[in-house]
Amino acid sequence: MHSSNKTLVLQDNTNIYDVIEKIVENPNYDEPFFICDIDQLIWNVENWKRLMPRVEIFYAVKCNYNREVLETFAALDLGFDCATMDEISKIIALDVSPNKIVFSNPTKIIEHLEYAKQTGVRAMTFDNEEELYKIKKHYPEAELLLRIRCDDESAKYVLGKKFGVLPGSEALDLLRLAKQLELTIIGVHFHVGSGCSDYYAYYKALCAAKGVFDAAIELGFPVKLIDIGGGYPGETINPIDKIAETTNAGLLDNFPDLSVKIIAEPGKYCCNTPYKLVTQIHSKKIVIDENNKKIRMYYVDVNVYNSLFSVLFGEYYKFRPVCENKNAQLHPCIIWGSTSDVNDKITDKFDYLPDLNIGDWLIVEETGAYTVSISCEYNGLSMPKSCAVISKKNWSFLTTKAPKPIRKEKFTFSLNDFLKDRDQPAIFRKIYF
Structure with missing residues (x-):
């Protein structure tokens, strides 16, 4: 485990989406992750x-x-x-x-x-x-x-x-x-x-x-x-x-x-709102439905068991590309989770996304509630790792002016730390305070 709990303090004019893009742009990084604002x-x-x-x-x-x-x-x-x-x-x-x-x-x-x-x-x-x-x-x-x-x-x-x-x-x-x-x-x-x-x-x-x-x-x-x-x-x-x-x-x-x-x-x-789940498409298939329409089926590297369990109880999650083209044509699609279970369907064909390819990254907004706390490793698939980001202003508040200030020493880390930290099982690679 990490010797200390860490989080990333954002530089001025940087936001959580900038951090997400920086992570997924790294050609050597290919794992799903939660990120908390x-x-x-x-x-x-x-x-x-x-x-x-x-x-x-x-x-x-x-x-x-x-x-x-x-x-x-x-x-x-x-x-x-x-x-x-x-x-x-x-x-x-x-x-x-x-x-x-x-x-x-x-x-x-x-x-x-x-x-x-x-x-x-x-x-x-x-x-x-x-x-x-x-x-x-x-x-x-x-x-x-x-x-x-x-x-x-x-x-x-x-x-x-x-x-x-x-x-x-x-x-x-x-x-x-x-x-x-x-x-x-x-x-x-x-x-x-x-x-x-x-x-x-x-x-x-x-x-x-x-x-x-x-x-x-x-x-x-x-x-x-x-x-x-x-x-x-x-x-x-x-x-x-x-x-x-x-x-x-x-x-x-x-x-x-x-x-x-x-x-x-x-x-x-x-x-719920502070968390986003970032996941990658690892497979794709096009099928014809009963109305003779093409349905794109995307298979992502998270599933209802290791991160989105509430789907099984009717919760709905909206996906969007990390690199989004506002003018792209949208197509009906189904998003499937990474397990072999047929019930591992995250969204249905009433969802619409642009045409995507294997390797493309998606963001799932508002995923903080009953996700990381309800998970298992079905099919041997670990839960996504987690990191957190905070602005300089709020970091200063939490460490100096909050009712019970957090100790400051050894809390910040770089994106490189996150990207290269691959030597421990996923559950031990959470990036905390």
Whole structure:
């Protein structure tokens, strides 16, 4: 592994696309790679604070746990939503305070629960009786958030099918049991679903959370926290502005007391747009479809298993050439991944690209969410390596003026370092801070 974690600091008047072109122009370089724009990571956080100044980010680590992401968010003094022992350990290793971590898995493996106790992570969620008995036995000092079910039924992934208790009598029964067990309830948690599209889902969930919160107060619990979960979109064409408006309205109507702390667990919103995946065409074939039209089939050196797993669940990714000719004629095409699996189809013939050749490079925009964190080496194909870029201005900010500045020594590297670093397995060749 690298002896230090590194990133490339951009020179003036240079951007991420300049770096991509420089890499692919090298005749000796032929591997796919992710590239992260740390400026965009920082902008996403600033935009969130502008839109929802009362809501603190506890970044969902499961979405993307590359070090460039975690280091940046730790420097910005964000909180972290962790679901497992491994995720907690990654954050603790960054010298993040345990009180900046929420163990937000309502059904915890006992070993993981005991690790949370060992590391001092006290805040955690639950949604059933057996979990309360487990916590009483293994970590009675924990500070609990009751997870209620308030689903956006239009979400891509309705999490209430697996987690959460209805916010009426079922929630009240759990509060009463926690009281009998002499456990501590500090707040209410909900998650309206991943890929939320209903602007008002958060407002309705906050109304439901208010009832549970008040019931906990009546039982004498020191409630002080509302965790509004994740589900925020992370695409440029689908901004969070409208959801932010209804969330702010829900907070004002239900929790006007500013002493109540509000946190959220965005994942995709934070890290999707900063990433691009760069891949090369290694094979090409032209076929005739049922309408007697020519379809170009391009085979690239990434696949749904090592980098674009969400394709299997309906996610759509848009490809474009690195060297793009705006006036080129477009043709229907299918893009296939690099495995032997027939399900490894990344796009369909409704996509249009100019006529391309073997060796041409493509960029896939907005690939930071649930890509590098969900991958395997099917067919023995490793995941793409990763690098990160940052402007001089933001590098100076992160190393001198950020809430928790990053240490400066031995962080920068040259493009030549990236291009020639081929002696380790791909998973160990990530270029980090």
